[in-house]
Amino acid sequence: MTLGPLLQASAAIQVHAFAAMSAFVLGLIQLIAPKGTLPHRALGWIWVTLMLVVCISAFFIHELRRFGPWSPIHLLAIFTLIMLPIAVLAAHRHKVDRHRRAMIGIFLGALVIAGLFTFVPGRIMHAVAFGP
16 A cells, blocks of 8 residues: 555545545544544534535546536535435434434445445546556
8 A cells, every 4th residue: 555646646635535535534433432432523514514525526536537528426416415415404403313323324435335436447546556
């Protein structure tokens, strides 16, 4: 494993990748830790902020061009930007089940599933994890 390929990438890719990795780790902690506590809420706001950074930085990455400069990943970023406030609002309204489903869905879709695609041969994270 080497961070070389990531550190040689554009600033947008670096910000995107480090925010996504941080959100993944923090998301795992959130899934395991007790819910409804002050630490859960504080870490939740940090996680939401990281996810906003992941989504916004995605719009500055144009490595996979399918529709002009855009790709299906950009649709996922838009969907996540829509779902984040819905999930936060559900928590504020004490709709715990809706909040849980939305946050788990965002975690699985935007971080786990999308993250797995970054390990496809030819992608930067594949080179980071497995070498060039």
